[in-house]
Every structure is written in C-alpha cells, then in structure tokens.
Amino acid sequence: MNPAFSVVFLTTLLGAGQGLFLALFVIEGAVAAGLLTAPASGFYSCGSATAVILLGAGLLASFFHLGHPERAWRAAAMWRTSWLSREVIVLPLFMALVAGYGWMHWQGQLGTLTLGLIAAAVCVLLFVCTAMIYACIKFLQEWATPLTLVNFTLLGCASGVMLATALAAVRGEPNVAVLGQWAMLLTVAGMATRIVSLRRNAALKPKSTLQSAIGIQHPKVVQKAQGFMGGSFNTREFFHGRGPGTLRMVKWLFIAAAFVLPVVLVKSGLGAGSSALLVLAFAVQFCGLVAERWFFFAQANHPQNLYYQTVS
C-alpha cells in the first residue's frame, strides 16, 4: 500500500492518547489500592487534557484522508458491518469520557474511578476497532492476523505510558520510576510482538498469483500492458513506489527509534533523574512509531497490484 500520512498519524496519535489515559487510570487504581503514592490531582486533569489533545489531533489528521470531510458524520451509519464506522463512533465517545474524567478530577469530584473504568473499557474497544479496520481485510495477508491487534495495542500503550512518565517527571510528581519501568516493559513487549509479526510477514506466501488473477493456469504469464499509458488511482494508491532498500532501512530505523533507543533513554533518564531525557524518550519513540506505521502500510502487498505491473 501507499502509506497515507493522515492514517499514519491517526493511528499513532490515538495509540499515544489511549496509552496515556490507561496509565492515568491504572495509577489512580493503584493509589486507591494503596500501592502507589498519590500524585497531585492536577496530574490527572493535565494528563487527561494531553490525551484529549492527542486524540483530537488524530481525529483531525483522519479528516485529511477523506475526499469529502464535510460528510464525515455519515460514517457512523454502518456500525453493524464496518469496523471503520465503529471507530468513528467509539473515538468521540472515548474523547468525551476522557475529557469528563479530567474535568471530574479538576473539580475534585467523587466517582472518577468508576468513570475511568468505563473509559478504560471504551479505550480497549477503540484499540480493537482501529486494529480490526486493517486486520479484517483477509487478502491483505500482512494485516490479517491477530498480531495487528496485539501490536496496535502494545505500541499505543508503550508510547502513552512513556508520555505519562515524561509528564510525571516534568511536573515533579511521584511514581516516575514505576511509570518508567512500565514504559520499558511495554516497549520491550511491543518489540517482541512486532518482531514476531515481521518474521511472520517475511515468510508469507501470497495466496493470489497472476494465474489466479486472470484464471490462466500456465506457469509463465507476463503482463504486457495494464491498459493505459499513464498512472491511475490503482497505480498510485496501492504501491509506495520505493525500492526494497528503503523498506529495509525504515525497518531498522523503527526498531532502533521505537524500541531500543527509548529504553536506553528512559533507563538513563531514571538513573540521572533527568526529565529532559524522559521527554526525549517519548519524542524519539513517537517518531519511531510513525516510521513503524509507515512500514506497516508500505509492507502490505495488495493483490490488485498483480493487475497493474506493466505500462506499454
């Protein structure tokens, strides 16, 4: 596929926002259970505001993907069949819940944990919706695996908790070390499952061939003309137009920037007590995840490309 930056930013920003909210909610739960020191209540409302900003930025990015953004409201119609439609419903709901959660903390109201629990459930649902948009297309074999769901969730949580760590450090809150350890743990877990999916995809055998595409079972079939001299939607939308070298480079780039470097930065940031390093860890990881998502799209090999190989 040809990665669209609108969708790359949509999925990475949503992941970070969701992970950040989950970090806030888990901290509040752990504080209520007496496991952690309570942060200032401003931490929750500030964190929730940041999460809403990230989610809103993701939503805004998604509009750039549409030919008719003014009709976007129509996308809520087909929730019975379409994961995209479900995401369109769940995302604003989640944003409202997170905003409410932050507002209740701001006002010092009771019942934040209950609202947080509902928001956490919707958050999980949003991870499912976002990932299933890709995982449900069975002939995009690189995407059609439960690993897509696992990776979207783990990578989103990792970057969100990374942001929570940086936020707590900058605000001088307690629990920075605990959050940093969670961030490292989630990052390592995300790296493990992403490498599993990279290995799976490298071993994939395409189910569709030129033979099945045109129904001629001769071992040697070559396209001589795709039917037009210039480009078309089909030649632009489904191939990234870059060589295998670029893809390999982006792969190593995101393994370094999304997983290895952030862990090193958090480790040294916690050791040195430097909040700047923790902020840097989040920034580097987010850029790494943008590269990861670009690669996720670019690697998917659409069977329609079998029909569009030769101009002449």
Next chain:
Amino acid sequence: MTQLALVIDLNVCVGCHACVTSCKEWNTSGEAGFMSDDNPYDRDPTGTFFNRVQTFEVGEFPDTQTVHFPKSCLHCEDPPCVPVCPTGASYKRPEDGIVLVDYDKCIGCKYCAWACPYGVRELDEHQKVMKKCTLCVDRIYDEKLPESERKPSCVLACPTNARLYGDIHDEESIVSKAIREAAGYQLMPEWGTQPANHYLPRRKTEAKLPGDVAARTDNPLNIDGPAPVSGRAR
C-alpha cells in the same frame, strides 16, 4: 433472485478497447457527473475508468499466446467492498445484484478500494468519490430505449461479441449457458468473493470443414472453382 453479470469470452476478445471507450463515453455523459481526466493529451495522463483492457503473454517464446483481458467490477455475490463502507454508500442491490456507489453518500475514504482484491474501484480525483462499473444501470432499465439496446454499453460496443450480459441465476439465460458449456470461471476464487462476472477460457480453434466440403465438389451447379478466384468475377 436475479444476479446480473457479464461473461467475457477471452477466446474472442481482440483487445480493441471499444468497450473501454464506449463505457467512458456513456458513463461520463450521464447525470451522475463526468469521469474526470487530467492531462489527457499531455505527459502523465490520468483519468477515471470503469473498465480496462489489459494484455498478458502466456507461455514462452515462440510458443506464446497473447491474451486480452477486459476487467471491470465483477459484481461479487459476496462483495468485500460493501460491508466495510462506513456510510452505506457502497451497496449491493437486492433486486438485481448490481454493486453500486451512492456518490452523494460517499466520503471518499477509499476503504472499499482497499477491500477489493480486483482493483476495479477508482477514486475520481475531482469529484472525490469512489467510482466503479454500474453495469450501465441507467440504461438497462430505460424503457425509452428499444429492448435490444437495454444492455451495458460495453456489451453493445464489442465488435466480436466477446461480452455477454444476463442473469447468471437464470439457468436458461445466455450467460448461464455460456458458463456451463464453455467452462466459465471466476477470478481469484481463493477469497470466496464469488464474482458474478465470469470469464470463458481460451479454446483451441480448429477448421472443421473436410477437404471435399471446402472444395464444394458436390456443388450442383458446378459454376465455381475449387477455390475462390482472385480478381473480378466474370
């Protein structure tokens, strides 16, 4: 239940692109709006088409065959593009099985094109909506046209009659007979989309006239020669 479809005979398609041009001509002139082109007479031309004719070479030189392969929306019986559409703009008509896009509801998210393995949906770069073959739905039911012309315009344009049109759920229709008798097949059966459009495979064509018939030895009037004579007849 009716399922209208095209059956394309690869044995007789000569790759002339008449179906492509007549499709574009009919569908760019309709009330649904034009099918936009950019730089049609310049470098990097691009445009929206419902139908493309592609060419494949099968075999190894010198034992090769050239196969011309027209491709448009296959109007799948289980279309993967329809359930993914978030707005309901993409739909399959229950009454005749045609898969259509409601241009007024389409938000141009391209998800349906991602969900089509055949690459037959094209986003119109100016109207910003997804477009595809409508099986000339605005012509096949038009009672102002004589009945013989109530067919998709690609079918009417084909000079070799390589494109058949009809209801594949009607056992006695021309398309059902063609599929049955000439081993019609579907594209990419591995995905279970059950395309309604079928293709008829290439066949070995042999002369079935014995020599004496070709020479017309039993011609009762015996006025023509054993073979056609070139030049003006006396």
